[in-house]
Amino acid sequence: MAYTRGNLAVKEQTVERGQQSPRFRETTKVVTRRSPLPVREKLLYMVTVLFCVAVMGGLLWQNSNLYNIKRQMYNLDTEIQAMTVQIKEMSVQKEKLQEQIPQEAAKLGYVETSEEGFHIQIPANSQTEGSADEVTTAKK
Template sequence: MAYVNGNLALQPKRKPEQQKQAFRETRTVVVKRKTLPMQEKLLYMFTILVCVLVAGVIIFRYAQIYQMDLQIKQLTKQQAQMQFDMVELKKQVALKSNPDYIKKAAEGDGYGAAPNGPIKVGTGPKETATAMNKE
């Protein structure tokens, strides 16, 4: 029975012999998983191997496509540069094909106009011949 200590109601204290230790028996269940049969393991392994090979082929093809795109870009740049160089060279050919330019360049190098008469060439110790056609 409860007794009162001041205004607090307390439960009666139990004696040690009354307190029983309750043991609860527990069992653990160990589940053993069945191993996969060898055929199923091989099937899974070959399936994974096929997936890896397909992924490898796809990655390899993408790498080849990337390299081809890079080569196309480089060749396009080279073609544009060569076209620019061709235009510049055609301008130089047109400029240097001009007879006035050729005449000025020859005079600058010290060449003069040919004399009106025939050109004489020394062929031997005392002989001379003309460079013109003999008539």
């Protein structure tokens, strides 16, 4: 065997160069076949993937609930601000109407008395004793 460029596995070439080389060249292709995964390993991978999908689904569901709650809070804050503005407008309107009460009462013929308390006029039919024109005054 000849030692060719550091390789002992090289075929020796014959000295006869005059021979015709073969018409076809023999080539070999190395085919490696992977052995299929065992059933237990396949199940382990499938369970791992399903677990990851379940965890991600749970997180997504939780985030969607949080988003809905935050959206409801925002809507309620907006409604509270609108109601606060409406309450302020109504209180201003109430004060204006309270200032107009004495003027409207005077237009309708009501007179403010100088005495303090309630004034009740008792009708003539229901009175058994006393005169019909009697007015009763009660103190507050």
